[in-house]
Structure formats: C-alpha cells, structure tokens
Amino acid sequence: MTDHTLMDQSEIIIAGIINSIEQDTTSSHPQTLFSVLVTETLKGTTHQNEIIVAIPGGLAQNGMYLKIAGAPRFSLHEEVLLFLDSLDDNFYTITQFIPAEAGSQFCANPLDFRLRGNDKQNG
Secondary structure (H helix, E strand, O other): OHHHHHHHHHHEEEEEEEEEEEEOOOOOOEEEEEEEEEEEEEOOOOOOOOEEEEEOEEEEEOOOEEEEEOOOOOOOOOOOEEEEEEOOOOEEEEOOOOOOOOOEEEEOHHHHHHHHHHHHHHH
C-alpha cells in the first residue's frame, strides 16, 4: 500500500505521545489500549486532546497472552504518527497493518515473556 493510499483510507491522522498503556481483559478478544496525547491533527477531527487506540492482542481473560505478528507496539512516552479509523467515541484503531504472516498469532503464558525478556537483557 502506498503512503497516499493509506492517507486516503484513514479517517484521522495524528501526531502524538503515548501517555499510558493498558491491557483490556474484559473483551472476548484481547486488545491493548494505548492512550495517546494528541499533539497535532493532520487529517480529520478528534474532538479530544487525548484518545484511545485499540490494537488487537494482549493479555486474555484466562491469563494467556495473544500476540499478533505485525501488530504495532508502542512504548510509554513514545512519539508516534498514527493513521486511524474510529471505532466509537474516543476509541480508534490503526487503519491497516499487515501481519508478518497472514493470520500468524500465538498464545503464551506472560511469565514466559518476562523470563525471555530477562534473558535478552542479561545475555
């Protein structure tokens, strides 16, 4: 997809800063909620200076972690440029992301990730 096509397909384009990150374990489909402080609106209107961007994947109700290959991940206080579509009032999702392999996903115990993360940091 070209940049122009992505711009045309997006309802809203914003620049912002990741203000908080939360796991939504209440829905039947795990998702991560990123609170974004909007610093500039490049297309469309948000009506708020802070929005929530929902990305598929994250901690599930049963304690397992769902990771969608190719789904974007952000860090706290990271500056971002986002191409978004609205889900409902104040909730948005990324216009399009392409999984590394179509349908590629896996579930794991969150402890496994913490252990692997520590190995990478210490090794």
